[in-house]
Amino acid sequence: MALEEIKELADELGEKFNQFKAANEKRLEAVEQEKGALAGKVEKLSADLVEMAEIKRRLETIETRGARPGVTGGQKSDHRKAFVDYLRKGKDDGLSELQAKALSVGSDPDGGYAVPGELETEVASLLRNDVPMRRLARVITVSTEDYRKLVNVHGAASGWVGEADARPVTNTPQLAQLIPFMGELYANPQATQKVLDDSMFDMEEWLQEELAIEFAEKENAAFVNGNGTNKPKGFLAYATAATSDATRAFGTLQHIEGAASGLVGADELRRFATHLRPGYLPNSKWQFNRNTLGTLMVLKDGDGNYIWNPGLGTSQMMTLAGYGYEVNDDMPDIAAGSLPIAFGDWQRAYYIVDRVGTRVLRDPFTNKPNVGFYTTKRVGGMLVDSQAIKLFKVKA
Numbered sequence: 226m227a228l229e230e231i232k233e234l235a236d237e238l239g240e241k242f243n244q245f246k247a248a249n250e251k252r253l254e255a256v257e258q259e260k261g262a263l264a265g266k267v268e269k270l271s272a273d274l275v276e277m278a279e280i281k282r283r284l285e286t287i288e289t290r291g292a293r294p295g296v297t298g299g300q301k302s303d304h305r306k307a308f309v310d311y312l313r314k315g316k317d318d319g320l321s322e323l324q325a326k327a328l329s330v331g332s333d334p335d336g337g338y339a340v341p342g343e344l345e346t347e348v349a350s351l352l353r354n355d356v357p358m359r360r361l362a363r364v365i366t367v368s369t370e371d372y373r374k375l376v377n378v379h380g381a382a383s384g385w386v387g388e389a390d391a392r393p394v395t396n397t398p399q400l401a402q403l404i405p406f407m408g409e410l411y412a413n414p415q416a417t418q419k420v421l422d423d424s425m426f427d428m429e430e431w432l433q434e435e436l437a438i439e440f441a442e443k444e445n446a447a448f449v450n451g452n453g454t455n456k457p458k459g460f461l462a463y464a465t466a467a468t469s470d471a472t473r474a475f476g477t478l479q480h481i482e483g484a485a486s487g488l489v490g491a492d493e494l495r496r497f498a499t500h501l502r503p504g505y506l507p508n509s510k511w512q513f514n515r516n517t518l519g520t521l522m523v524l525k526d527g528d529g530n531y532i533w534n535p536g537l538g539t540s541q542m543m544t545l546a547g548y549g550y551e552v553n554d555d556m557p558d559i560a561a562g563s564l565p566i567a568f569g570d571w572q573r574a575y576y577i578v579d580r581v582g583t584r585v586l587r588d589p590f591t592n593k594p595n596v597g598f599y600t601t602k603r604v605g606g607m608l609v610d611s612q613a614i615k616l617f618k619v620k621a
Contacts, residue, residue: 241277242535245270249523271519278535278543279552305341309428313421315587337586344429345583351437357553358448361510361571366579374403376609401475405578405605408456412439415595436600448577448606449555457606460575461564470612478611480564480618487561487619491524491532495546497568500615505570511550512567516558521545562621569614578605
C-alpha cells in the first residue's frame, strides 16, 4: 500500500513541479505590473513542493522500516513485559534482576529503571525520522562517557628518491584526541492513571512517541547550534575561516562567501562541490532550512536549467546541483553574513554519541492525578573532520 501511495505522490509531485516551473518562467518574463501576482503564485507552489517532498521522504522511510525483520527473544520479552508493568502499575517485582540479566546500564531503581533495549532502539528509530542530523551524521553508542576519538591531524610525509639517494627522515603523523561534548537530556511526559489502567492503551507506543517528540527538538538544535556547555557542540558553533584546507587550523571549518550581497547564486552552488576533496563527494549532502529551500527552488544556472530536482520516481532522491539534501529547520535563514547552507560528508564530519541506558522514573505523586515518567539520557556531539564539510556564507 505504501509503495502505491509513494508512486501516486511522486506523480502528483511531478505535476506540481511542472506548474511551478511554468509559473516561475512567467514570473521571470512578466512585465513589472504582473510580477507581484505571479510571485505570490510561485511562493505558494514552492511551499506545496517542499511539503510534498517531505511527505514523500517520510513515506519512503516508513516503507523501508516496515520491511525490516523484528527482533524477539524470551529473556528480552520478559524484561520488556516487566518494564511495561512498572510503567502501568508501578510494580517492579523482579525488574532489577531482569535488568541485570539483560546487561542493562544504569539499572539502579532509586534513579529509575533502564529502558529495555528493544524499546530504546525503537525510540532511536523514531528520533532518526525527526532529527535530520541523526540521518546524516555518524551515530555511535557507548557504555561510558569516557569516550575518546583519535584523529590524524597531519599525515605522514613521503618523497621520491633515486636508487642510491639518501633517505632523510620524514614527518611523523600527528594525532589529536577528541572528546565529545556530553549533556543530559530529560523528558517528563504525563498520563492519567485511568488511561494507564485501560488495557486498550498502548503504553509502549505512547512512551516511544512522547520521548521522540520531547527529545527530537532539543537534540537537533544542539547538534547544529549547541555551545557545548552541558549539551553537544553543534557544527555551526565551531570557528570558521575563508582559508583552504592546506592552511586552515584543525577544528576550524571553511566558509565560502557568495559574490552578491544578501543573495545565493545558482552557479555558485553548482561549483560548490569543487571546494571539497574528491574523497568526500560520494557521500556528500546539503543542509538548509525550508525557507532556504524555497529560495533555491527558483534558481536557474547560467544555462537556464533549474538546479533543484524533485526526484519524481519512487525512491528517487531529491537533489540540488546534483547532490541530495536534508531540510533542517535549525539552520539559519538567508541573511547578510549568515551561514544558511552546509555541504559535505556528514558521516566523516560529525559524530553523535549516545550513552546506552535511557532511564525512566515513574512519579505518581508530584502532579496528581497524572503519573509522570521522568526520563533521562546522555547524548553528546562533536566535529571530527573539519575538512569534510563546507559552509556557504552570504556576503554582507
